[in-house]
Structures are given as C-alpha cells and as structure tokens.
C-alpha cells in the first residue's frame with residue numbers, strides 16, 4: 001500500500017482490528033447492520049452477484065465473512081483475504097460455525113500474494129472507498145492481474161452523489177476541518193464516470209449498476225454512529241420506494257444511477 005508513513009499504516013490496520021473486536025458487522029456495514037427491518041437479516045442475504053459452483057473465487061477485503069459464507073454455501077471454492085488479522089479471526093469463527101473450512105489469508109489488496117491469471121472470480125465489496133485514489137487504482141490493477149482471461153470481477157463502492165453519502169461527506173469534512181479528527185479509514189466516494197473510466201482502462205468489459213436509493217438518515221460521525229433520523233415506521237415503505245427507483249435506474253432511466261448509495265461494477269478481463 002502506498003502510505004505517507006508507517007504510523008499511518010499502523011493506524012489504518014488498527015482501526016479495522018479494533019472494530020473487528022468491538023462490533024465487526026457495524027464497522028464493516030454501518031447502519032445496514034442494525035436496521036434489519038429495512039435491510040433484512042444480514043445473515044440470510046444472498047451474495048449480490050451470481051456464484052458458479054467450483055469457481056475459484058477471491059473475496060478481497062472479506063471482513064468477518066459476511067459474503068464469503070453464502071459464496072461457499074453455493075459451492076464456490078472461496079478464499080478470503082483481509083488486511084486485518086482480527087477481521088480474519090471473526091471470519092474464521094463465522095465460517096466454521098456454519099460448517100465451512102475456510103482458506104483465509106492476511107494480505108493487502110494493493111499487492112496480492114497470488115500468481116497472474118489465478119481466479120475465475122474476484123470480488124471486493126466496500127473496500128476501495130477507504131483507500132486513497134492511488135491505492136484504489138493499485139487494487140483494481142491487482143484484481144485484473146490475478147483474474148484468468150474471461151474471469152469476472154465485482155467491485156462495490158459508495159457513490160458520490162447519493163443524498164446519504166453527501167451528508168456523510170459533509171460531516172466528515174466538518175469533523176476533519178473543525179475538530180481536526182484524522183480518521184485513518186476516512187471515506188472517498190466514487191463518481192459513476194470515475195469508476196467507469198478506471199475499470200474501462202483495464203478490463204475488456206464493464207457494466208455498472210446502482211443500488212439503494214434511501215434518504216440521508218444517519219448522522220454519521222465518530223461520536224453519533226447510531227443516530228438514525230428516519231422513524232422506524234417509514235423504513236418498510238422507503239425500502240419499497242428504493243427498490244422501484246433502483247429498477248428504473250438500472251433500466252430505462254440510467255441518469256438515476258448517480259444517486260444510488262452504492263455502485264456495483266461488473267468487469268470482465
């Protein structure tokens with residue numbers, strides 16, 4: 001990873017290690033981990049991409065194994081890689097509890113410990129936004145390098161213009177400028193055109209879909225993580241509305257993609 005100094009690297013990994021011990025679902029997913037009436041039960045969620053039985057699959061930044069579990073359930077040969085040992089320990093616990101014998105590795109997505117052309121599928125969900133632009137580019141290069149020709153990558157990033165992310169970015173800006181809070185895992189939000197350009201420069205094919213069209217409902221700062229603005233009784237109708245907008249954005253009205261909370265890139269080597 002390109003870092004200014006080793007203190008930064010230690011602090012960066014330290015936040016993930018500490019978060020894994022304190023509350024791994026929350027540090028990896030934020031409000032999605034606690035609002036089960038809106039998001040459904042995390043432990044039941046299917047992977048957000050098709051899984052091929054027997055396919056050698058890398059989960060880059062696997063966290064506590066949230067997605068690796070359903071991927072293994074569906075018969076893929078999955079490997080989980082993460083920069084945080086504590087996250088990997090949570091992953092091991094979660095996967096073993098569900099009768100898997102996982103292959104888990106500590107590593108850095110910007111320099112993957114695998115040979116060229118190794119994997120059928122590589123996915124990396126909600127990792128790139130915590131890295132600098134330069135490190136994000138390195139991760140994408142590495143994903144491309146370790147994929148077999150014709151292999152498919154799925155990359156999920158938060159997008160720049162979703163109302164929820166605009167509020168998040170504003171609060172992050174205030175906490176950095178006003179309170180001098182230097183969060184090592186601070187978020188960068190990707191524009192649709194930016195992530196498309198990065199992927200098209202590397203991969204032979206690239207499709208992007210947008211997901212989650214929810215209002216800004218979480219006052220997200222270091223001090224107020226669980227502060228939810230929208231009353232619970234509105235969650236179910238908002239979910240239905242989000243699903244309808246999502247279908248339009250990924251269908252007849254692609255302009256709406258700019259406002260989805262996350263963008264999913266499907267890229268083919």
Ligand SMILES: C[S@@+](CC[C@H](N)C(=O)[O-])C[C@H]1O[C@@H](n2cnc3c(N)ncnc32)[C@H](O)[C@@H]1O
Pocket residue numbers: 001016027028029060061062063064065066067081082083084087107108109110124125126127130
């Ligand atoms: C927001 S969490 C997402 C976890 C998981 N992908 C999920 O969707 O549940 C980000 C994860 O990426 C890991 N991570 C961050 N930077 C990384 C890097 N350079 N290489 C590998 N893993 C990294 C963190 O330790 C953390 O587990």
